Amino acid sequence: MPKEKVPTRPEEARAEYWHEFYWTAWEALRFDRQYGAMGGESPIGFLAYDAYARRYGIEGEAFERFHAFMRAIDDEWLIHVDGKAKAEADK
Template identity: 55%
Template sequence: MPGLGLYWRAWATLRDDRHRDSWGGASRIYFSAIDAYARRLGLADREFETFVALLRALDDEYLQHLQQLEEKRGRRGEVHLER
């Protein structure tokens, strides 16, 4: 199993590969981007599932943080978490 730095680097690389709407709302990182990144790393099966789960967890925390910032600023941006 790779070290945790791998997941932080992956998230930092992919964090902008998402839809943002005109109100500033953001969706999750595209699965296709995560899949392509994992393929480059040679991750498959259980390692791939873990990779996706940890990236989703990091990204969900980031999206919740963005939403809290937007609420403090009084903006209408929404965060879209697909579960």
């Protein structure tokens, strides 16, 4: 997409320094999901989050927060993928 067509990020969506941790984790886990034979993606499974957290020493309340943020990121990804699939089907 040409740079002039990229929308400006609203102020409430500005990047914060702590976001990088979650984006890095999601990038590591994003393909650790099941894919349907006819397309489609399932959410990243709990065991993938748990294994990642164990590897990096994320426990207790920190794990609950990690899991919640990661699910939120992944849920938005799945909404995006579903929207793209529907747009392709409508063509």
